[in-house]
Amino acid sequence: MSASDKExxxxxxxxxxxxxxxxxxxxxxxxxxxxxAASEILNRDGVKGMTLANVASQVGLITTSVTYYFRKxxxxxxxxxxxxxxxxxxxxxxxxxxxxxxxxxxRLLKLWLELRYRVVSGEEPPVALFGDMRxxxxxxxxxVGDAYxxxxxxxxxxxxxxxxxxxxxxxxxARAHILSExxxxxxxxxxxxxxxxxxxxxxxxCDILLHxxxxxxxxxxxxxxxxxxxxxxxxxxxxxxxxxxxxxxxINERGYRGASVEKISERLNVTKGSFYYHxxxxxxxxxxxxxxxxxxxxxxQRTVLRQSNxxxxxxxxxxxxxxxxxxxxxxxxxxxxxxxxxxxxxxxxMIEAYGQVSNRFGGVIADGITAGxxxxxxxxxxxQMFSATLNAxxxxxxxxxxxxxxxxxELYAKPMLMxxxxx
Numbered sequence: 472m473s474a475s476d477k478e479x480x481x482x483x484x485x486x487x488x489x490x491x492x493x494x495x496x497x498x499x500x501x502x503x504x505x506x507x508a509a510s511e512i513l514n515r516d517g518v519k520g521m522t523l524a525n526v527a528s529q530v531g532l533i534t535t536s537v538t539y540y541f542r543k544x545x546x547x548x549x550x551x552x553x554x555x556x557x558x559x560x561x562x563x564x565x566x567x568x569x570x571x572x573x574x575x576x577x578r579l580l581k582l583w584l585e586l587r588y589r590v591v592s593g594e595e596p597p598v599a600l601f602g603d604m605r606x607x608x609x610x611x612x613x614x615v616g617d618a619y620x621x622x623x624x625x626x627x628x629x630x631x632x633x634x635x636x637x638x639x640x641x642x643x644x645a646r647a648h649i650l651s652e653x654x655x656x657x658x659x660x661x662x663x664x665x666x667x668x669x670x671x672x673x674x675x676x677c678d679i680l681l682h683x684x685x686x687x688x689x690x691x692x693x694x695x696x697x698x699x700x701x702x703x704x705x706x707x708x709x710x711x712x713x714x715x716x717x718x719x720x721x722i723n724e725r726g727y728r729g730a731s732v733e734k735i736s737e738r739l740n741v742t743k744g745s746f747y748y749h750x751x752x753x754x755x756x757x758x759x760x761x762x763x764x765x766x767x768x769x770x771x772q773r774t775v776l777r778q779s780n781x782x783x784x785x786x787x788x789x790x791x792x793x794x795x796x797x798x799x800x801x802x803x804x805x806x807x808x809x810x811x812x813x814x815x816x817x818x819x820x821m822i823e824a825y826g827q828v829s830n831r832f833g834g835v836i837a838d839g840i841t842a843g844x845x846x847x848x849x850x851x852x853x854x855q856m857f858s859a860t861l862n863a864x865x866x867x868x869x870x871x872x873x874x875x876x877x878x879x880x881e882l883y884a885k886p887m888l889m890x891x892x893x894x
Contacts, residue, residue, distance in 0.1 A: 502550075504530050505526060506550050507596030508529040508530045511597045513599050514811070515811075517603045517606065518606045523543075523544050545607065548607060552604050552615045552618075552619075553614075553618055555600075558586070562583055563622065564625070566629060567629060571632055572632050572892065573891075576680060579650070580653075581673050583657075587657075591666045601651075601655055602806070603726060623647060623651065627640070629650075630643040630647065640872070641882070645871045646886055649859075649860050650680070652860060652862055653856055655808075657855075659810075660855045679848050679852065680891050681892065682846065683889040684836065685888065686846050687843070693880065694787050696788065701770070702796075718756050718757075720803070721734060721738060722757065723803060757805075758813070761810075761824070762824070763805075768828045772828070774792075786888060794861065794879050794880045797861070797864050798867075798877075804861070806862055806865060830851075830854065836848065836854060864883040
């Protein structure tokens with residue numbers, strides 16, 4: 472979701488009965504049931520895969536009955552995303568009552584994990600994942616984008632305090648972005664945990680967010696790296712590489728649905744025929760973009776791990792290289808939000824490949840704990856949180872006003888490795 476979209480207000484649909492007042496009316500209850508069913512389908516199949524027909528089937532209605540509440544599937548998707556934003560925003564509002572920023576972060580994560588527990592246990596309806604919002608087109612995209620930016624502003628405010636006067640609006644925005652990405656990606660990796668363990672997950676996530684990874688006597692420093700040395704040119708055609716870079720950037724910006732074959736071809740100034748010469752279908756292109764991203768991460772990991780046996784230095788160098796790649800001419804990495812658009816079999820294959828890359832980060836953390844250069848944190852949770860922060864950094868232009876690409880390392884890697892409140 473780009474923060475640059477301007478406000479557009481769609482005309483109200485004609486021939487639609489006004490929404491009944493009061494949250495306990497038959498109309499309102501049915502509407503919420505439709506939103507809940509649609510949110511579950513959105514999380515599984517994305518906006519691309521959701522239809523009014525499959526939503527209707529899930530709530531025991533015919534398609535025309537669903538159109539009584541939502542004329543188009545895009546309108547229903549908007550309702551799902553607005554519902555999700557409102558529910559998480561309510562958590563932020565409650566967390567804001569805590570006396571200081573660290574306590575607010577802890578409270579927000581606790582409230583969010585409690586919400587996830589209720590959703591997983593069936594006590595509350597599903598919450599639509601934010602990642603697919605970018606696939607919407609105007610005016611729906613603008614409606615959801617405006618609501619999300621208001622939510623993000625309140626998230627930034629959690630970091631305001633005289634005690635942390637050094638934290639400029641830019642620094643607060645970057646930390647809020649890191650925090651929001653933990654929530655977004657956490658929904659995916661939390662599936663590995665029994666809901667009864669969410670309390671332990673909360674403790675370990677907060678420990679990392681507040682105190683970072685640095686072991687005793689270890690400090691932050693900017694590491695000079697050369698991407699050219701770490702990533703020599705790959706053995707594939709220049710045209711293929713150009714296609715994958717352009718497609719990755721467009722999918723990150725507009726989501727699967729927004730990155731049409733026409734738009735990719737237009738950005739490269741080539742014909743649609745040229746596109747299909749390189750890729751049989753768009754799903755194949757997304758998989759190719761993921762594979763390219765995973766291969767890039769593996770190559771950087773292998774190079775860094777060969778250069779030093781000091782695990783804290785490995786973490787610093789991995790962060791420097793990967794965050795530099797995100798803003799380079801060859802970057803960025805494909806965002807994990809694109810996973811939801813893939814068919815289930817392809818999606819699972821990509822999740823497993825992502826897990827292998829993430830496990831290597833976990834291995835570095837675990838070895839560092841053993842050697843004493845890294846704090847005693849949960850290595851697997853730490854790896855997922857490191858990956859989520861890397862994911863967020865590709866969108867710094869949208870969420871951190873005034874930041875430059877050269878600042879992303881300080882804005883994202885430092886608070887992740889040293890803790891959100893490290894000056």
